[in-house]
Amino acid sequence: MARVTIVGGSGYIGGELLRLLLGHPEVEVAAVTSARLAGRRVDGAHPNLRGLTDLTFADPDKLDECDALFLATPHKETMGRMAGFLKLAPRVFDLSADFRLRDPALYRRYYGLPHEAADLLPEFAYGLPELHRDRLRTADRIAVPGCMATAAILALHPLAAAGLVEPEVTIDARTGSSGSGASAGSENLHAERSGAMRVFAPTRHRHEAEIGQETGLSARMSATGVEAVRGVQVVCRARLAPGADERAVRSAFRAAYAEEPFVRVVAQKRGLYRLPEPKILSGSNFCDVGFAVDDDEPAGGAGRAVVLVAALDNLVKGGAGNAVQCMNIRYGWPERAGLTFAGLHPN
Amino acid sequence: MIACPECEAKVDLPDAPRLNEILECGDCHAELEILSLEPTLVGLAPEVEEDWGE
Numbered sequence: 001m002a003r004v005t006i007v008g009g010s011g012y013i014g015g016e017l018l019r020l021l022l023g024h025p026e027v028e029v030a031a032v033t034s035a036r037l038a039g040r041r042v043d044g045a046h047p048n049l050r051g052l053t054d055l056t057f058a059d060p061d062k063l064d065e066c067d068a069l070f071l072a073t074p075h076k077e078t079m080g081r082m083a084g085f086l087k088l089a090p091r092v093f094d095l096s097a098d099f100r101l102r103d104p105a106l107y108r109r110y111y112g113l114p115h116e117a118a119d120l121l122p123e124f125a126y127g128l129p130e131l132h133r134d135r136l137r138t139a140d141r142i143a144v145p146g147c148m149a150t151a152a153i154l155a156l157h158p159l160a161a162a163g164l165v166e167p168e169v170t171i172d173a174r175t176g177s178s179g180s181g182a183s184a185g186s187e188n189l190h191a192e193r194s195g196a197m198r199v200f201a202p203t204r205h206r207h208e209a210e211i212g213q214e215t216g217l218s219a220r221m222s223a224t225g226v227e228a229v230r231g232v233q234v235v236c237r238a239r240l241a242p243g244a245d246e247r248a249v250r251s252a253f254r255a256a257y258a259e260e261p262f263v264r265v266v267a268q269k270r271g272l273y274r275l276p277e278p279k280i281l282s283g284s285n286f287c288d289v290g291f292a293v294d295d296d297e298p299a300g301g302a303g304r305a306v307v308l309v310a311a312l313d314n315l316v317k318g319g320a321g322n323a324v325q326c327m328n329i330r331y332g333w334p335e336r337a338g339l340t341f342a343g344l345h346p347n
Numbered sequence: 348m349i350a351c352p353e354c355e356a357k358v359d360l361p362d363a364p365r366l367n368e369i370l371e372c373g374d375c376h377a378e379l380e381i382l383s384l385e386p387t388l389v390g391l392a393p394e395v396e397e398d399w400g401e
Contacts, residue, residue, distance in 0.1 A: 270377065
């Protein structure tokens with residue numbers, strides 16, 4: 001049994017971590033922090049957890065040592081506090097963006113400020129099991145990827161690893177409103193958000209940097225907020241390598257994900273849900289990935305056009321669930337422990 | 348066991364297959380039609396088309 005603490009537990013990711021960890025057979029939640037809500041019951045901020053816990057939010061400055069820390073603290077702030085966090089627990093799972101990028105210059109370019117703890121960057125493993133499972137088995141500091149980055153990387157990885165895709169990729173990412181957090185702001189007003197299809201990052205979305213780092217491709221991503229609370233879907237457009245066809249693509253996807261517990265290849269010829277869609281993934285740790293290949297091979301030696309699609313719940317496989325999966329791998333527990341919820345249909 | 352002509356996944360045959368029987372590939376969900384029994388051959392089943400009654 002591992003005693004864990006969630007730092008920054010009042011937000012949506014913190015609440016999702018708490019939901020998953022309370023149901024985990026190998027975990028005891030020792031503390032959940034919130035500076036704003038210290039002393040208040042956690043089920044006030046997360047009413048879905050009523051009856052499941054009597055925990056109250058702890059003051060983040062008065063934490064005891066524990067076996068593992070889950071950090072749901074803000075980007076740009078976490079790096080300045082990391083040295084203190086590392087004294088509290090031998091294992092740290094950081095859900096902020098601050099330790100995902102290996103190159104501090106890239107961090108500065110995408111986040112607009114110099115990294116305050118660049119010396120710690122090499123100590124962090126990128127927490128995507130499908131690409132880095134072996135390293136995660138022994139890693140004590142794990143940076144959990146961004147939600148849209150996770151979807152895009154898992155969509156692109158099979159073809160990138162097999163050399164079946166040209167390096168220029170365009171990504172159209174759609175996200176639900178929970179991705180923008182639980183804090184108040186005009187962007188989260190119902191009157192402003194409801195019904196929106198808002199292109200909030202037409203160029204240089206931050207997750208672009210992670211996608212390039214992990215796939216080796218030159219990714220350009222636009223991100224749009226859509227009418228949903230949970231869910232991310234990415235549509236990636238690229239060219240296959242000359243001569244590659246749908247069978248080669250399907251074979252690469254099968255080879256990459258045949259043994260993966262949380263990645264399903266969805267590229268069907270029939271049915272309503274032929275390609276990945278986040279609607280049926282709410283609450284689950286699945287990422288569905290799929291593809292469609294243009295039958296026509298262009299003249300002049302260019303490869304066929306390919307569309308790669310991935311979908312996930314941004315708070316689960318795109319955040320808290322993936323962090324728990326990383327913990328399961330690190331502790332040698334069954335990888336599905338605490339993560340067996342299948343999603344909802346209809347939803 | 349046969350290979351799906353659409354995606355090459357393995358598809359189990361029924362114990363007693365019948366000519367023109369429709370199977371479904373568990374991988375790509377294509378509908379397959381048994382075209383012959385000895386040897387067993389399958390092809391993509393024809394799409395059901397709209398019939399406007401002419």
